[in-house]
Amino acid sequence: MAIVRPFRCIRPAKEFAGRIAALPYDVYSRSEAKQEVEREPLSFLRIDRAETNFDDDVDTYDERVYKKAKELLENMIKDGYFITDNDECYYVYELVMDGRAQTGLVACASIDDYLNNVIKKHENTREDKEIDRIKHVDICNAQTGPIFLAYRSQQTINEIIDKVKKEEPLYYFTSTDGIGHHVWRIADGEKINVIQKCFDGIREIYIADGHHRAASAVKVGLKRRGDNPGYTGNEEFNFFLSVLFPHDQLMILPYNRTVADLNGYTEEEFLKKVEVNFVVTKLGKEPYTPKEKGEIGMLLNGYWYSLKAKDIIRCSNDPVKSLDVSILQDYLLEPVLGIKDPRRDKRIDFIGGIRGLKELERRTSKDMKVAFSMYPTSIEELFAVSDAGKLMPPKSTWFEPKLRSGLFIHALS
Structure with a gap:
């Protein structure tokens, strides 16, 4: 059974959402990230890749970079660029590319499910990449980039999400690369309970993209468990930010x-x-x-x-x-x-x-x-490799469209 729970989301104020939302930190080189931040000063890359705030002679992994990211995030919250929802909610995130839509559920997954292999992997991670995101998450005290998860499609969840999508969206914008981004909030207690119970009956969830972010989030959670021996398991550091998509909506490119x-x-x-x-x-x-x-x-x-x-x-x-x-x-x-x-x-x-x-x-x-x-590798092939406890060769899958960072932030305390 999978634990997939709602959370109190830190998210952009509506008028800034389209400017803040940014492609994942790891699709840019340092120079490309700097150019993007110069083009759009509100881009979340300014936080996700905080070395863009320094001269090039400052190392990407310098401790000052992570402290700067924390400072920038806190200042943007204080200055009203971000708001914090009062209630624990799910969110619906739809991306539209070339007229084709895929819709996921924004929620928090459990680090225990990751450790117990309810959340399955198909890729090795590199320690240097993990360390970077571990420092970023730990010092910022927040997860800022969601992990892309997939699960076998469930009719009940699909029906709830379809109903929610008929409501007024929180955000509705098109990014500079032509991708449509639409977000709705699920605050209704009954809908939340039904969704949680549906995931209780799901035995496997799969990492589609974001293995390094997932591994880093889990290691931060374990570190905080060590720092808090009386932890209950309900603390926010026991969970990590995710967008979960039904398998039949995903498109894998070669x-x-x-x-x-x-x-x-x-x-x-x-x-x-x-x-x-x-x-x-x-x-x-x-x-x-x-x-x-x-x-x-x-x-x-x-x-x-x-x-x-x-x-x-x-x-x-x-x-x-x-x-x-x-x-x-x-x-x-x-x-x-x-x-x-x-x-x-x-x-x-x-x-x-x-x-x-x-x-x-x-x-x-x-x-x-x-x-x-x-x-292209199929989603069924990805599931089969993960279910067998094996790993794919490097660069086997390319998912599009990419999830944006900065639209949903999960604070760890």
């Missing part, structure tokens, strides 16, 4: 790959090596998106190819080995191109599907030799 060279092979030698495990069809110069699972698009020397994995390598029942990104890695990237560790190999780069195939063409004309367009 995570494409580019490689800098052919590992010493000529083009002809390389294609012969690829043909050992794939049926290779030369298509032409029009960008090519794979049409089905088991097919990979390849761009080489200005021409697109279809690579269809042969049956002998598609028959695995292992939920990780059967992923298209695993097939590419295990039967082409490693044995042919010599990329044994895609996390560390400098010859490979990963291109989020939102950037399109034109980006693959640009990179192969600039600094890369070959590119691969992937068929």
